[in-house]
Amino acid sequence: MKSALPFSAIRTPIFSGQFKKILYLLLSFLGSLYASSQVVPTPFPCSNVTYQSISDGTNTTIFSRDLTTGTTATVRTFAYVVSSLSYSPQSNLLFITRQGSSQLVRIGSSGVVTNTITNFVPGNIGGITADGYLVVSSSEAGFNDHYYVIDVNTSRTATFLKLVDPTSSTYPYPAKTAAPYYTNFAGGATINVGDIAFNPSNGLFYGLNNVTAPSGSGEDPNKYKLVTFNFKTGALVYGSTVTGSGIPTETTAFGSAYFDAGGYFYVFANTLGIFYQVNINTNIATQAGTPSTANNLNDGASCPNATLFPSSTLPVVFGKITASVEDKILTVNWETMQEINNSHYDIELSEDGVHFAKIGTTPTKTPGGNASETLNYSFSRSINGVAGGAGILAVLLGTVLASRRRMMAILMMSIGCTAMFYSCTKNAGESLAALNGKYWVRIAQIDKDGTTSYSKTITVVKK
Known part of the structure; x- marks a missing residue:
């Protein structure tokens, strides 16, 4: 039976130079991780300054x-x-x-x-x-x-x-x-x-x-x-x-x-x-x-999404704006604090926050396009587009026409339009559904004379 080694004999090789080097590198690595975690900047609020x-x-x-x-x-x-x-x-x-x-x-x-x-x-x-x-x-x-x-x-x-x-x-x-x-x-x-x-x-x-x-x-x-x-x-x-x-x-x-x-x-x-x-x-x-x-x-x-200074010439003063996707439905809500000679709103969507495409239109709620009180708007769109195509077809087929030739022409036109609408809407919907990154939304406000101004750009929230 071998005799037990003295404690000092055991301790020496454990704390050899190589072990100390490994320990030093490990502690340095952990220290750098801790240090880096302490300096991540806290974002500013998007404020009007x-x-x-x-x-x-x-x-x-x-x-x-x-x-x-x-x-x-x-x-x-x-x-x-x-x-x-x-x-x-x-x-x-x-x-x-x-x-x-x-x-x-x-x-x-x-x-x-x-x-x-x-x-x-x-x-x-x-x-x-x-x-x-x-x-x-x-x-x-x-x-x-x-x-x-x-x-x-x-x-x-x-x-x-x-x-x-x-x-x-x-x-x-x-x-x-x-x-x-x-x-x-x-x-x-x-x-x-x-x-x-x-x-x-x-x-x-x-x-x-x-x-x-x-x-x-x-x-x-x-x-x-x-x-x-x-x-x-x-x-x-x-x-x-x-x-x-x-x-x-x-x-x-x-x-x-x-x-x-x-x-x-x-x-x-x-x-x-x-x-x-x-x-x-x-x-x-x-x-x-x-x-x-x-x-x-x-x-x-x-912050480009803030209002830096009020202007009496703004046709529409936007309030809160939100956009979200839930159960394949995109919903955009916004409020306006003022409207002057307003005609309607175009809802626009972007994949990169720079290039936007129109996805829908909502008319102004106020008669004459002028309001000084707060108005609330909501826009929703299905991202599969089936209902939209069927709706167009139903409307066209429901038109009563005396001539069989005219009815056949309208029927063929409605089928073609429905197919085109369904295809375009379906592609847009699939693009939304498949998206793993961010989407951006903004509201385009159109005056009665055709002049356009824009809301701030916001990120679509997925629920």
Whole structure:
């Protein structure tokens, strides 16, 4: 029988150098998991405020500002210059790029996460699409002929926080794997705006052309013009000159840009320190709220599904909007707080939050299209479409016609129409039923004169 070994003899090999190394790696791994779990940002609520970064050339503070009341609050301060500030409607987080660095910073109501984006050079122009693509460019001469696109949608794990190719016919867009890692503006164009904001109604970015030229000397011939930018094609288009409310007295640039749920575009005039609400259909600007502090190193962002400033010209003021799918029935409910010369509503559906298709129509509830009280609407649609096709057939067959030839013609037409209707509706229904990702809904409001405005875009909830 072997004698028992002393405790010290047993303990020594167990805590050998190799064991300590394994233990150290294990503890480090667990520690990193714990640390990463502590820094996930908490999303902001989609509130009716603008966010604006203000820099003194060394440090930057991000403020929130209610344009209606003028209330301002500090969100966060950084010990460096922020190049661009953007808001993601997909995650409800703020994204900033850092001057002179390839870092991208995600900011929530609590928590900050910093990541390095390989092959990325930041610029002072930034905005995020409804489906989570961050577009960054620069108005600086020599860098204003191209832009970068970064995937910031957490659901796309393969390309999350990577540079992607927006010109690709593949969606989601694939990662860029070779230089150049940016995309050039079409036709050798260059951009000279202080900021851009994404308009979910047409999938374009908007900016207001700076007063001064990119070189810093002289005036830009396109000053005060509304600029649209298609990030998928790189096309830059100069619209009409924006006028009204003193906006042509700005002498340098418009450093912050926003879009809200009413379809209004907003800019901040740097030297005037004034926010302006711009009607993109008339190119007329009105002052939004009281003046702020002038600053030439600023950038802006906001939740595009919020209303930033009331406007008496809005034909319809939307209240709460919800959309859900249950038992193969899509239901959209919405309320309106005001209606002026309203005709009807088109309900529109999208698979990516950018491209929408009409799926139904609801007339206004108010005689004459005018109301100052709250009205509630509801739209429902079966996603299998059988009842719709049968309904059309029954109506057509129920028509009493004297001529047998005419009856046969109508019968054949009704069968054809029913088949077409059933096929189209069935395809749309199957698309809804088979969807594993998100769907988006918005309400298009149509005036009696045909003018269209849009509600905020919301996500369909599956029950």
